[in-house]
Amino acid sequence: MARVQLELPEQFLYTHTINVRMTDLNTGKHVGNDQMISLLSEARYRFFCDVGFDQFERQGQSIVVTDLVATYKAESFAQDDLQFEVGLMDFNKYGADLIFRVTKQPSGQVVVLAKQGFVFFDHARHGVIPVPDNFRQQFASIADQA
Known part of the structure; x- marks a missing residue:
């Protein structure tokens, strides 16, 4: 199977550091892939909060993650400080892609590169x-590139 290559944005819009908890580890004593997905979701939530967007519900509308790609570059362990950089790319009519670069701090070693595609969703109509x-x-400079 071919390796996935992710394109990174020209600039990231948000940065947040999360300290790895013991409960984030798997039997290999490093962050499990399921926990990394949860940490990416936390970074997404904090990014949306930072820009003043309620991702859960805004007048009966929210976002839905449509796809996820993660490429793992290094292990991370309990007490590691992981910096999550979040960017937006590839706007379309219904959504966009969130791009993540996760690095260990203070070394800057890349741990994960990831993408979450999302669409806006109307819960009353059950549709995008x-x-x-x-x-x-709010993101006109990025959206206009689409």
Whole structure:
């Protein structure tokens, strides 16, 4: 199987550091892939909070993750400080891609590169909806490249 290659954004929009907990480890004593996905979701949540967007529900609307790709570059262990850099790319009519670069601090060693595609979703209609104007405008320089 061919290795996945992720394109990184020109700049990341948000950075957050998370300290690895003992409960994030698997039997190999490093962060398990399931826990890394949870940590990516936490970074996504904090990014959306930072930009003032409620990802859970905004007038009956929220986001839904449509796909996920993660490439693992190194192990991380309990008490490691992981820096999550979050960027946006590839806007389309209904959503965009969140790009993550996760590095150990203070070394800067890359642990994971990941992408989460998402769409906006109307729960009353049970269907996808176009990217809200206020969200598209907030990231106009990125959205206009689509």
